[in-house]
Amino acid sequence: MRFFRFFVVALVLASSSLSLWAMGQSEQPATEAIEQRRQETDQLVIYSYDSLPGTLRRAIVGHFEEQYGVTV
Secondary structure: HHHHHHHHHHHHHHHHHHHHHHHHHHHHHHHHHHHOOOOOOEEOOOOOOOOOOHHHHHHHHHHHHHHHHHEE
8 A cells, every 4th residue: 555655646746747847848939939929019909708798898998098009
């Protein structure tokens, strides 16, 4: 029974270490790709649910256009 517990703990530690290593490896190229595609614009895209009420949607759009001078 002790061997089984040791094996399970070792397996969990190994998988979490591998997962953390893999996340660190894949993070760098994705960031570089985003930086290459970035460009300066005066447009803002807001993503929301379809169930967002129209009055609230218009208020948000109006706020961003007035406050920040961007096209939403």
